[in-house]
Ligand SMILES: Nc1ncnc2c1ncn2[C@@H]1O[C@H](COP(=O)(O)OP(=O)(O)OP(=O)(O)O)[C@@H](O)[C@H]1O
């Protein structure tokens with residue numbers, strides 16, 4: 001393991017976030033699971049780690065918790081370097097995907113475990129346990145074993161157990177992925193409410209972009225062990241920095257093209273591409289495209305592409321089209337307002353969208 | 365499972381073979397209530413005098429106490445030595461863990477007659493023959509492999525996140541082990557204890573090499589008794605032993621599940 | 629509500645290698661003193677000699693090996709032991725196969741009960757079971773009295789090879805049954821049904837489908853039983869009354885009665901060589917089957 005000497009670190013500690021990761025890296029043999037991860041999280045923030053399966057989310061989280069030693073890099077919490085601190089001294093609350101409740105203890109003793117480790121006085125501990133159980137709405141279930149609870153209830157116990165000690169940072173590893181869709185929505189908001197109410201700094205690992213966008217203050221998009229982009233949900237969605245982020249967060253149409261002289265041309269459409277030359281990918285989100293029947297009307301400064309409807313899908317809330325245009329299939333979608341005609345396949349249509357809804361990336 | 369009918373030929377041959385398999389155990393019960401002075405089947409009269417004879421036989425009762433004490437000591441030591449070993453091999457995975465695991469279970473591959481002789485040759489000059497300590501050491505050699513194997517399986521099937529959860533909640537490694545790992549291993553520990561107890565309590569061949577005129581175990585005393593005269597007292601003893609085994613099995617079943625322990 | 633502090637750190641720490649060593653130390657000690665050293669010592673002992681007076685000579689020579697391997701008594705002993713063990717293995721296989729197949733095809737509680745009945749003898753001391761066989765086979769025993777009752781002069785069933793074979797076969801059956809059962813996992817009833825619907829007779833189906841599919845289990849059971857038969861001691865000794873000479877009983881006599889340790893050690897080594905041979909044969913057979 002290669003590590004920098006502690007005094008080299010001194011400069012890092014000031015003026016950074018509550019939690020700072022610096023060059024955090026984890027190798028398994030030649031394979032790099034997490035590569036040079038840098039991040040600052042402010043106190044009280046809820047940050048999502050978002051990415052496809054195997055991109056290193058869990059590994060990063062476990063390095064922060066101290067369960068996986070880092071190959072190199074530093075973890076600083078509240079100005080204190082904790083890279084070498086064992087997990088049981090890190091004061092972090094971790095909620096596992098599998099909940100990992102103690103099967104041989106009832107709910108109350110599960111929740112009390114962390115307080116016991118901190119040698120909190122009996123009476124005080126009992127009060128805190130009661131309060132934590134009430135917070136996750138499980139009052140009355142104190143003396144149930146985990147095996148006697150539903151998945152959602154077990155999840156709540158895991159949350160209460162992690163929160164009752166008021167950890168400096170709460171880490172959640174796909175906490176909702178074992179729940180059904182309805183419960184997932186409910187728990188998502190519940191976690192968000194509790195996190196805000198306690199003002200606790202939290203990291204939420206997920207591969208579900210909805211979860212990340214809806215409840216988190218900041219989203220960290222990862223791919224192949226590398227950090228792709230950090231930003232607010234709005235920034236991530238509206239200004240994806242890489243083709244991967246654009247494609248992973250939200251749905252997208254991709255057009256292959258070439259750029260020269262600050263202009264990219266794809267499927268006959270010319271878009272502004274300052275600084276690009278050579279092969280590029282031009283992307284636009286389906287619901288930012290306006291579909292109109294017939295030949296192209298004068299579009300002003302809109303980008304326009306004409307084609308024919310290949311498939312129309314009426315899905316109640318939205319109306320989706322697949323349009324054959326310029327040799328590719330373009331998807332569009334629009335919220336239904338009532339009264340619109342559904343164009344049959346074969347109908348000539350024009351697709352228009354605003355220049356600011358267009359993303360250009362160097363083709364990979 | 366399938367609803368395939370079982371052919372009568374198979375049923376009949378299985379029944380015959382089952383009778384053959386259980387015959388020696390089945391005849392022991394009636395003989396134990398024999399009123400004869402020697403063994404004959406069927407007995408010509410009935411009584412419970414042979415059960416009384418066991419308790420009058422000083423050698424047998426002494427051997428019985430030795431066997432019980434031996435099995436208990438061996439069981440406790442097997443757990444105390446086997447558990448750290450299993451933990452180190454399964455959890456800390458030192459380089460060569462697999463080779464070490466094979467080495468620690470290797471004594472089971474050796475026929476007990478060879479192992480007994482090998483131990484005899486080493487223990488004799490150490491003055492361990494005919495001593496309780498010598499018996500404990502000899503039995504440990506055959507119970508430890510079982511202990512390490514069963515405990516390793518029990519450890520390997522535990523959910524690691526539960527231990528990690530305890531650790532992130534502030535429990536140092538030893539606390540995690542005693543508060544979380546050990547309680548979750550309860551059924552594995554019970555199975556191990558029962559197995560070690562039975563293996564030690566039933567062990568004959570090693571004990572034959574290790575015992576002497578001063579100390580004997582119950583199976584060895586029974587062996588010598590049968591060698592000289594196979595009277596009904598041995599049957600009465602056998603019945604008691606079968607019940608003892610049954611008691612152990614029931615305890616295991618209650619706490620760990622019989623199927624999980626012996627049929628894998 | 630404020631954060632709750634973790635208790636202060638204690639000073640001591642040993643490295644991970646130290647912990648592993650510490651945890652493995654006790655078992656390593658037992659293994660070294662109770663297994664490795666004795667086995668090496670046993671091998672060494674087979675290269676020592678005994679004088680005519682019985683005194684042990686501390687040399688390194690192959691004299692004991694030469695004597696043992698040129699003595700017609702020990703050569704007969706080895707051949708007998710191998711032959712008897714193979715015969716017992718075969719009998720055990722034949723006796724266990726129906727039980728295993730029946731168990732494989734039965735279900736639910738009935739299957740559990742039968743399994744317990746198979747395992748019960750395994751948990752009972754070999755001394756007890758051998759005693760049971762004495763009660764059945766002796767001149768005052770069940771079979772003799774039954775035959776006398778029918779007016780037939782009973783044959784001699786004990787204190788000879790017959791008794792040893794009968795007793796050992798029964799003693800080894802549970803091992804064989806469990807080994808067979810473990811191999812029956814591959815036996816899907818649909819294969820048999822397929823063969824039957826293709827027009828094979830039940831007998832043909834058994835030989836052409838069931839037996840080949842269960843061959844690995846049979847191989848394992850046979851290895852196990854051969855190895856156990858050739859090294860078993862209590863049952864042969866008690867049922868033969870010392871009248872049948874086998875490798876295991878001879879090792880014991882040489883070690884305890886004659887006190888000729890080099891010969892006992894050499895015979896033990898021969899048992900281990902036979903073990904190795906059986907194992908090699910087994911792996912070859914398994915490769916052929918697979
Ligand atoms: N102990 C290990 N040994 C070798 N490789 C590992 C180990 N743990 C993780 N990896 C590899 O590291 C990469 C990242 O794993 P990680 O569990 O962090 O992914 P993830 O982003 O959490 O994925 P998921 O969404 O499926 O949980 C994976 O390719 C995985 O195969």
Ligand SMILES: [Mg+2]
Pocket residue numbers: 057058059
């Ligand atoms: Mg993961």
